[in-house]
Amino acid sequence: MNKTFEEAMNFRHACKEFDISRKIPKDDIEFVLNAGIQSPTSYGLEFTKYLVIENNELKNRIQNASMNQEQVSQCSHLVVVLVRIDDAKIKSGTPKQRFERLNLPDETLNFFLDMYGQFSQTHLKDDKDIYHWTSKQAYISIGNMMTAAAVKGIDSCPLEGFEKDKIEEILELNNSSFQVALVLPLGYRNRDPRDSIRLDYKEVVEFIS
Numbered sequence: 001m002n003k004t005f006e007e008a009m010n011f012r013h014a015c016k017e018f019d020i021s022r023k024i025p026k027d028d029i030e031f032v033l034n035a036g037i038q039s040p041t042s043y044g045l046e047f048t049k050y051l052v053i054e055n056n057e058l059k060n061r062i063q064n065a066s067m068n069q070e071q072v073s074q075c076s077h078l079v080v081v082l083v084r085i086d087d088a089k090i091k092s093g094t095p096k097q098r099f100e101r102l103n104l105p106d107e108t109l110n111f112f113l114d115m116y117g118q119f120s121q122t123h124l125k126d127d128k129d130i131y132h133w134t135s136k137q138a139y140i141s142i143g144n145m146m147t148a149a150a151v152k153g154i155d156s157c158p159l160e161g162f163e164k165d166k167i168e169e170i171l172e173l174n175n176s177s178f179q180v181a182l183v184l185p186l187g188y189r190n191r192d193p194r195d196s197i198r199l200d201y202k203e204v205v206e207f208i209s
């Protein structure tokens with residue numbers, strides 16, 4: 001049975017040890033990935049891609065490029081979250097194609113394209129800018145995927161401790177097309193986590209009325 005939102009939030013922790021004998025059922029992994037896909041993106045442009053790795057040899061190689069963190073090979077499914085670089089550029093034609101899905105009148109379509117063009121000129125000056133902008137959005141989808149996983153009793157561990165260039169090489173990615181934002185092992189915990197540690201509500205929340 002699905003966990004409630006509150007139960008899922010309490011269940012989730014950064015899982016360091018997965019049970020290697022347990023595989024996530026197909027329906028559940030699809031549920032998690034769909035939570036990622038359903039997440040909001042700037043201008044609705046969707047520049048995130050999810051590589052789902054089940055192959056053990058590949059997982060082992062990625063673990064080597066991830067500070068040897070064992071979650072990477074022990075998990076059931078390793079999601080490598082990618083962002084699209086060239087596709088974010090106006091000249092690729094992709095932004096136009098994405099906007100066209102909205103079936104807008106020409107005038108409105110051109111308004112959106114102009115707005116995105118101006119945004120690109122000031123905020124997306126090079127591939128590095130695009131990587132950071134698209135990664136911020138990918139992280140929103142990763143948050144949703146982790147909560148969706150928890151709803152199904154699936155554990156996760158967001159992982160930034162990796163050598164980006166090495167993983168891109170292992171996955172034979174052309175980094176003009178795709179770059180790695182984050183690595184997300186998914187599976188089932190081997191043991192109970194320690195209690196969650198958080199700052200006090202009052203220390204991190206401030207209301208201004």
Ligand SMILES: Cc1cc2nc3c(=O)[nH]c(=O)nc-3n(C[C@H](O)[C@H](O)[C@H](O)COP(=O)(O)O)c2cc1C
Pocket residue numbers: 012013014015016069157158159160161162196197
């Ligand atoms: C962006 C990001 C990167 C992280 N990278 C790693 C990592 O490389 N390895 C790891 O074991 N945990 C990693 N974590 C997990 C955090 O250490 C963990 O979320 C934090 O200590 C709080 O613990 P909790 O999630 O269990 O409540 C990362 C978390 C985030 C949000």
